[in-house]
Amino acid sequence: xxxxxxxxxxxxxxxxxxxxxxxxxxxxxxxxxxxxxxxxxxxxxxxxxxxxxxxxxxxxxxxxxxxxxxxxxxxxxxxxxxxxxxxxxxxxxxxxxxxxxxxxxxxxxxxxxxxxxxxxxxxxxxxxxxxxxxxxxxxxxxxxxxxxxxxxxxxxxxxxxxxxxxxxxxxxxxxxxxxxx
Amino acid sequence: xxxxxxxxxxxxxxxxxxxxxxxxxxxxxxxxxxxxxxxxxxxxxxxxxxxxxxxxxxxxxxxxxxxxxxxxxxxxxxxxxxxxxxxxxxxxxxxxxxxxxxxxxxxxxxxxxxxxxxxxxxxxxxxxxxxxxxxxxxxxxxxxxxxxxxxxxxxxxxxxxxxxxxxxxxxxxxxxxxxx
Numbered sequence: 001x002x003x004x005x006x007x008x009x010x011x012x013x014x015x016x017x018x019x020x021x022x023x024x025x026x027x028x029x030x031x032x033x034x035x036x037x038x039x040x041x042x043x044x045x046x047x048x049x050x051x052x053x054x055x056x057x058x059x060x061x062x063x064x065x066x067x068x069x070x071x072x073x074x075x076x077x078x079x080x081x082x083x084x085x086x087x088x089x090x091x092x093x094x095x096x097x098x099x100x101x102x103x104x105x106x107x108x109x110x111x112x113x114x115x116x117x118x119x120x121x122x123x124x125x126x127x128x129x130x131x132x133x134x135x136x137x138x139x140x141x142x143x144x145x146x147x148x149x150x151x152x153x154x155x156x157x158x159x160x161x162x163x164x165x166x167x168x169x170x171x172x173x174x175x176x177x178x179x180x181x
Numbered sequence: 182x183x184x185x186x187x188x189x190x191x192x193x194x195x196x197x198x199x200x201x202x203x204x205x206x207x208x209x210x211x212x213x214x215x216x217x218x219x220x221x222x223x224x225x226x227x228x229x230x231x232x233x234x235x236x237x238x239x240x241x242x243x244x245x246x247x248x249x250x251x252x253x254x255x256x257x258x259x260x261x262x263x264x265x266x267x268x269x270x271x272x273x274x275x276x277x278x279x280x281x282x283x284x285x286x287x288x289x290x291x292x293x294x295x296x297x298x299x300x301x302x303x304x305x306x307x308x309x310x311x312x313x314x315x316x317x318x319x320x321x322x323x324x325x326x327x328x329x330x331x332x333x334x335x336x337x338x339x340x341x342x343x344x345x346x347x348x349x350x351x352x353x354x355x356x357x358x359x360x361x
Contacts, residue, residue, distance in 0.1 A: 034212075052191045052201070083194060114189035139213060139315065141284050142243050142352050144195035146361060162361050164283040 018057065019173020020049050020119065020133075037067040038132050040074070040123045041168045046148040048081060048118040048160050049170060057176060059110045062091050064121055064172035065131035068100045074128035077154050078105055078172065081118040085158035088112070090120075093153075096128035104181055118158070121170050122150050133169035140166045190232040195241075197354035198227045198302055204327040211317040213352045215245030215282070218252070218312045224305035224336045225351065226259065226267045226329040231300055235357045237293035239286045240274050242304060242353035245313025248278045252308035254285070256353065257336035258293060259301040267301035267329065267340040275335070278312060286356065304353050307334035316351040324348045 041047075062078040079090030091105035135143075146160035196202055199213070204227060219225070240256035257273035272293035279285045306312055319327075327350070329342030 050194060052193075054189055054191065114191055116191040116194060135212060136214065138243060138282060138284055139352070142195070142197060142213075142241075142315070143200075144193070160361055162284055164280075 016177045017173045017175055018051050018053055020051065020169060020171055021173070034134050035131060035171070036134060037129050038134060038168060039129050040126045041166065043125045044122060044150040044152055046120055046122040046150040046154060046158070047166070047168065047170055048120050048146040048148070048158060049172065050116055050118055050144040051173070053112050053117055054114055056114065057112045057174070059107055059112060059174045059176065060178055061104050061106050061175040061180065062119075062172070063102045063104045063175055063180065064170055066097060066099070066101060066103045067129040067131050069096055069098055069127060069129045074123050074125040076103070076121060076123040076128060079120040079154040080110070080112070080174065081120055081158055083116045083118070085160065087154055087156050087158070090154050096123065102180065104175070118146070119170075119172050119174070120154055120158075121172060122154055124152055131171050133171065134167055135169065137167040138164040140169050143169065145169060192233050192235045192357055194358050195354065195356055196229065197352065198229065198350060199352060200354065202229050202231060204228050211319070211350070213243070213315040213317050215247070215313045216316055216318075216349070218306045218309040218314055219347050219349050221309045222307055222332060222334040224255075224303050224331045224333050225349070226301045226303050226331070226340065226342055227327060227350070229300055229302055229354075231295050232297050234294070234296050237272050237289065237295065237355040237357070238359045239288050239356040240353070241284050241286045241356060242351065243315035244278055244281055244283050244285055245315055246281055247311050247313045248281045250278070250308045250311035252278045252306045252312040253334065254278050255305045255335050256287060257303040258355065259303060259336075259340055261299060261301075266342050267303065270336060270338045270340065273336055302354060303336040303340070304351050305334050305336050314351050314353075316349050319348045319350060321348055
């Protein structure tokens with residue numbers, strides 16, 4: 001059981017998904033950027049999104065919002081990093097599907113103690129499209145997002161930077177239950 | 182009823198007026214954009230609620246599209262000593278406005294340790310000519326809930342806040358990390 005205080009000071013129970021949509025994330029709770037479909041900003045770019053975990057949490061799956069893609073079947077990887085930049089686990093390679101749905105990947109029941117974590121996503125090309133928030137740059141940097149010009153996949157240790165040009169906030173998270181596939 | 186034993190608030194890396202520790206009273210969802218600083222030689226104070234011990238290692242703000250005014254921007258953090266308003270400055274840093282459309286970080290002379298409580302983030306500028314920041318306006322009907330101001334370009338060691346005369350909220354705050 002966990003109680004989480006939201007932006008208005010109210011306590012409520014932790015829910016089934018720790019993600020970039022909820023106020024329980026660590027981004028700009030007062031900001032409402034537009035959402036919509038967008039291609040991935042650059043091949044092999046890694047985007048790191050901060051999220052708060054407020055109780056010891058067993059992570060069953062990772063997910064990200066995908067949009068139907070007519071392009072090549074790009075390969076993406078989802079992962080979770082500690083606040084110091086160490087990778088804790090990742091999904092392995094996932095083929096971007098030609099559907100508009102959540103992409104869901106099982107992980108090995110990782111347990112996270114309460115802390116700030118960074119959800120990570122990278123993709124090897126830009127054709128694979130996602131649903132995402134699209135605030136103007138550099139608002140995502142102010143939200144605490146970081147990026148890295150990756151070389152394919154997710155590295156063991158992040159070498160992240162403040163990216164004043166990023167205007168793409170992935171809609172992604174960690175699932176604590178088994179139902180969503 | 183004891184709630185704390187169920188609840189652990191993680192320390193944030195980037196703390197913002199518009200983030201989870203910002204004023205819960207801001208009653209509207211906004212999208213910050215580049216806009217002119219409200220007045221030369223003015224400091225604005227915004228409350229934040231810090232729920233966990235942390236350290237201010239850098240202040241930051243977001244430069245807008247026009248920075249040619251070369252304004253001196255000063256950030257500070259205050260705590261309350263009386264009256265439930267900003268009183269005592271406990272950390273500050275300043276710089277000339279730098280690159281447009283970018284976060285700008287400034288480092289205080291010494292890191293500032295915070296214990297859980299209410300603090301005030303201050304941002305001041307000596308110019309509003311060709312000086313833009315990312316922010317948003319709200320309404321004069323409720324700005325008393327989330328800001329004070331003072332007629333000074335540099336947040337003073339002891340604040341003398343006055344009632345807010347405008348509605349701007351600026352996208353600014355502090356980082357608990359030295360980098361990135």
